[in-house]
Amino acid sequence: MVDAGQGTSSLEDAELAEIDAWWRAANYLAVGQIYLLDNPLLERGLVPEDIKPRLLGHWGTSPGLNLVYAHLNRLIRRRDVNAIFLAGPGHGGPAAVANAYLEGTYSELYPRVGFDKDGMKELFRQFSFPGGIPSHVAPETPGSIHEGGELGYVLSHAYGAAMDNPDLVVAAVVGDGEFETGPLAASWHSNKFLNPVTDGAVLPILHLNGYKIANPTVPARIHREELESLLRGYGHEVLTVEGDDPADVHRQMAAAMDRAYGTIAEIWRAAREDGDVERRPWPMILMVTPKGWTGPKVVDGLPVEGTWRAHQVPLSGTRDNDEHRAQLEEWMRSYRAEELFGADGVLVEELQRLAPTGTRRMSANPHANGGLLTKPLRLPDFRSRAVEVTAPGASIHEPTRVLGEYLVDVVRDNPTNFRIFGPDETASNRLDPVYAVTDKVFAGNIVDTDEHLARSGRVVEILSEHTCQGWVEGYTLTGRHGLFSCYEAFIHLVDSMFNQHAKWLKTTRDIAWRPQVPSLNYLLSSHVWRQDHNGFSHQDPGFIDHVVNKRAEVVRVYLPPDANTLLSTMQHCLESRHYVNVVVSGKQPSFDWLTGEEADLHCARGAGIWEFASNDEGDPEVVLACAGDVPTLEVLAAVKILREALPDLRIRVVNVVDLMRLQDETEHPHGMTHADYDNLFGTDVPVIFAYHGYPWLIHRLTYRRANNQHLHVRGYKEEGTTTTPFDMVMMNDMDRFHLVMDVIDRTPSLGSRAASLRQEMVDTRRRARQWTREHGDDLPEVRDWVWTPEGEDPTRGRSPSVTAAATTSADF
């Protein structure tokens, strides 16, 4: 344990009194928000009508948050620190709001909440009140990029914010409840990915107030040396502040803050002036103070302060119970508001001076309102990196590798505001061309045999999807651009984090003072159809289903069928703002279908007829639709069989890149009108739809469409194991042969013409399954299949423009 007081300036009594006064003011405002409708300055005794009918909010964490905030302000003023504040215990909304109000920011952004008595009354009334503001540190709270409603993400958000902000200190309060969560536990190691030259610093403050809702916390109930051992193991110097005497704690905290910032400044200086970038322990503060400190000690005979009972509203009966109300009044009067606010309710001058000024106020720091700082990426036209496509299916590329080449330009041209995040999968997902222009950043030991690992770099990899997600959220919420590349199945790990981010984006769309931030872009590769080698546990395309439950205004889903459409899609996503973009693309060698120009047009439309594969002459007898790269391949292979065997059958091929086009325009901004949809899919012909994911999603998106009774969807129906790629599609009845059978079964007009073809398909499937089980590989006619443009040499498909050889060993 390091004594936080040693070797640093001590807090003078006068300053201590000031800090304490700020703290009391913030505590007073926090309590007022939870309880009061009226009588904000307690000009008279509290009466029932002064009390809210429903008491909502969390007191327990608030005094701790207020204490940290007050001392950060002191540091900011003394050292002109550029800092933002993240409240892991975001339930303590009253604290964050109180400080923003004391700093004046609140009234600037919300003029209806003035900096006077009326304003204070409104400040109190609106809290957790219908039509008012939420109870947590929500998007509505000035200075926040982190709600803390769902626990576990404060450190990863903080580190995301600190990256590429070399002068920023991100103060992150970690609740000791949150401390128990997995995502938080992993994110301590973020400090191994910080570059002391080009990144800012994170100052974690672990608030050990000892209790959760109904239990003590684990870190508060292990031996202190065990906890400190753990924190040192996480790579920190631990500065402990502990007590329940305010003056004593103020002195400790001031010293801890001074020392922590001193260490941060010295790490920065050494790295930036001396070139010493070796990782050393970053400071953190361990703050041990009572839960609900300064609140009621005993209520109804039970201890409250310093227990879990202080978690939410310590006095629950204040409207009807006179004793509770008297206790509330005593509690509020203990803060001596008359010393803090004038009779007009305005914060006294001496305290106003304690707030930093302008954008140094943490509630007004633009880094916590990233849209203010957002600059567009310098993006090349994707067509400059498009692969040459002489004819559909005439060449083969690995789409994500082609994207990697495009990202070379993006990385090079945006050296300080674009990063690629991933759980050790950037190379596996074949974005490794970027290593031509950057490295993976790593502050741990680096040895000679390591590749592309360096003290700085645009690629950030840790085997924690949670940490990656937190980083990219923190990075984009502070106005920079990011790409999160992940295996498709395991992106479900961050389902709940995505939820929270989508909710944040949805809410902030209606907050005028928050300009839009860059989108959060997912590239999901190593997808369900090509996890044949890793087996069932790696096969799950359901993240799309999860995403489309969130508000249509903020979610976009793309399934580019080849390399050029992937480029077009990704350029669009990187240009976009305030969305969550989900892009699913394969990494395996696969056919190119569209040229750059065609891809541009097709992606702009989002869905369209593929003329080169269609022979419907505007009047199809059957529509074969596809969304996703493997479904597109299988559909085209089926079409080839059908057109050879049944040349008179009028087939239309529709490819869907932008999945939300399938909804109607009242459901999603990208939705097609019914007229457009009917033009594309028809109203009374069978549609056989091969879809990348769970088939019922297509039914859900199209249930309002005229032809929904004619729609027959194939997709992943949760069948899989370790096998071959083609066996995967066969197991799920999405293979070309089955699609042909589907067409025949749903096109009665074909009559007996098709019966023998159907039997052939049945036989071929049996043969394919047999071959695979005997040879451990796919049927040669499947493996070597090419889409033969009419009049072309059928063997040419494999030869030109192959960027990488197909491997016999599937990777990873």
Next chain:
Amino acid sequence: MVDAGQGTSSLEDAELAEIDAWWRAANYLAVGQIYLLDNPLLERGLVPEDIKPRLLGHWGTSPGLNLVYAHLNRLIRRRDVNAIFLAGPGHGGPAAVANAYLEGTYSELYPRVGFDKDGMKELFRQFSFPGGIPSHVAPETPGSIHEGGELGYVLSHAYGAAMDNPDLVVAAVVGDGEFETGPLAASWHSNKFLNPVTDGAVLPILHLNGYKIANPTVPARIHREELESLLRGYGHEVLTVEGDDPADVHRQMAAAMDRAYGTIAEIWRAAREDGDVERRPWPMILMVTPKGWTGPKVVDGLPVEGTWRAHQVPLSGTRDNDEHRAQLEEWMRSYRAEELFGADGVLVEELQRLAPTGTRRMSANPHANGGLLTKPLRLPDFRSRAVEVTAPGASIHEPTRVLGEYLVDVVRDNPTNFRIFGPDETASNRLDPVYAVTDKVFAGNIVDTDEHLARSGRVVEILSEHTCQGWVEGYTLTGRHGLFSCYEAFIHLVDSMFNQHAKWLKTTRDIAWRPQVPSLNYLLSSHVWRQDHNGFSHQDPGFIDHVVNKRAEVVRVYLPPDANTLLSTMQHCLESRHYVNVVVSGKQPSFDWLTGEEADLHCARGAGIWEFASNDEGDPEVVLACAGDVPTLEVLAAVKILREALPDLRIRVVNVVDLMRLQDETEHPHGMTHADYDNLFGTDVPVIFAYHGYPWLIHRLTYRRANNQHLHVRGYKEEGTTTTPFDMVMMNDMDRFHLVMDVIDRTPSLGSRAASLRQEMVDTRRRARQWTREHGDDLPEVRDWVWTPEGEDPTRGRSPSVTAAATTSADF
């Protein structure tokens, strides 16, 4: 650091040679599985045809797993230890399979894979081969309860297995990649929830082989003292085994195992004989050996052993590349198979003797095949705990509190094979009646003011949904029964863990030697409609959508509308096997609708007409359907308005408890036939369906139904904030007034009769909104609403059988 060698028996040279031979045999079999189709004993030089066409599998972790397994076997034999083996790096399927084969278990369970040369050939061929076995430690692998496909859960699974198995040692290998994940990081603290008297032990073995797919691991690249500090902080004594000389490492490992078990045995003894249950550091082993140890050192000029390149298949070109194939042969011959297997391929006698016998073999330990040990719970008939219901809506209870009373019996009558798991929410979710008969188990410090916290108890709480989920999986997979109680919104944290468990259950249904295990039961409370106080971040009913993507055979979703239906549902779930049951129920005071007998019948049917609310006389003009407690309330309130204003309108009320009834019987085992569905919902009348979650799920489940064009669903459409309960339903247009409007809008036959009612509804909604914003509470006529049975006193609804007062302060 503790020197693992000190003070314990050393490994004799003879025994060392034997252990090393076992290790070589296992390594040989692992390599053979990855590469060979034929020539298993290398009786001739390898030719291309001996090599599989697609090389799948993960070599890198396999030698480490084999080493641990060999030494655990030594320990088991020496001390008659009852142990199971969990491979966190479950990609190392070849290792787990190899050891099960060497122990003889494999051939017993899979006679086609005999214990001889032909068997070995089949063992090799089937691995990662179509129609064979998966590449990971899958359900097909004897001795496994943990696949390790998705990383992070090995320790929580291990602790779940150890609970209430007082003599069991669960050896859990943690990969250093997995070490970086959040769920794993949190789960170390599981050791604060172990009771040394009644629980077994977990022996974590952190395998620091240094690399992931493409990167070094974080724990391998921080200072060793930092890592050890971290591990001690997690509450462990660290026994380090490090090296790359096999003999040296064998000696260290034998000593570490001896010492670790000695410490475990002493903790058990002290607790059980001396009553000393204070937590002390549990042993763990830190094993530092090269990745891909004993494999190729250099391939194509690049280092492989001891780098990330050894992760999967170190020699990828062995079929076509003669040099690679020669290297493979050299590698395999380095294990000297001729010393290990006879010419007939049978493991030599001396090595066979190294395997423990019978169920002491980790591959045959029944704890790893929990269905063998599963005993039904002793369950009271729920009707004994049913609340009295004199008439629908005549009384009020908190459903989960009533369930809590039922669980009192369950806990009391099943003292060693039932547990309740939760993230600090058991009391918040109002299951706290159980504290009358049990406590929360906690091995941390306990202080006087703590309540219901003790060294033993049936309730296990940590603020990590991941850890809770891992525990309940480990507990049920070893044949015991569990209930996981969680806030609805945050269960999304374990979406991906649910995925993996559902896949495990699906796969094991087809494995004859794995009898069924108890279901995994979720109770989701504090649900979307009553998180009005916590706000938007706490509102998410989408877990149901996520769950129903998994195979119908293993998922069940229930939405009991009141206390007695909740009891009936939960009894059914606790009796069931091999499902994931999702039960969503409110905790707030709410009306009782059905008696115990009625609930029994209704839940057995899963969906049915509520006659007491219907007046359709078998020929409805409109159907109001509901699923979920709040939707049921709003539907009944709407029905009351409709029946009073439009007494001639023939209304049918359908309540759905078992959501999967909505699908047809070809889609889900619980699905209704079309005839039954049509009988219930009609084919051509409008159906207004109020649903608990996202409304489109109902469309998805019913898109095949005849009346799907007449179905109009209301539900949560992702609108929310901190507000009142009724404002929540209004924000999402699911309120009673809007449902009345929906009925009017879809029943043109009502004509002008209904126009004024509709306008009244519009006005009432406006008034309700206004009232709420002014008073901070719901409209009194909504708050005080009662369902009035005909001829009854309309005031009686509130008075009888109230188990808890409605609180003005919403909790938590």
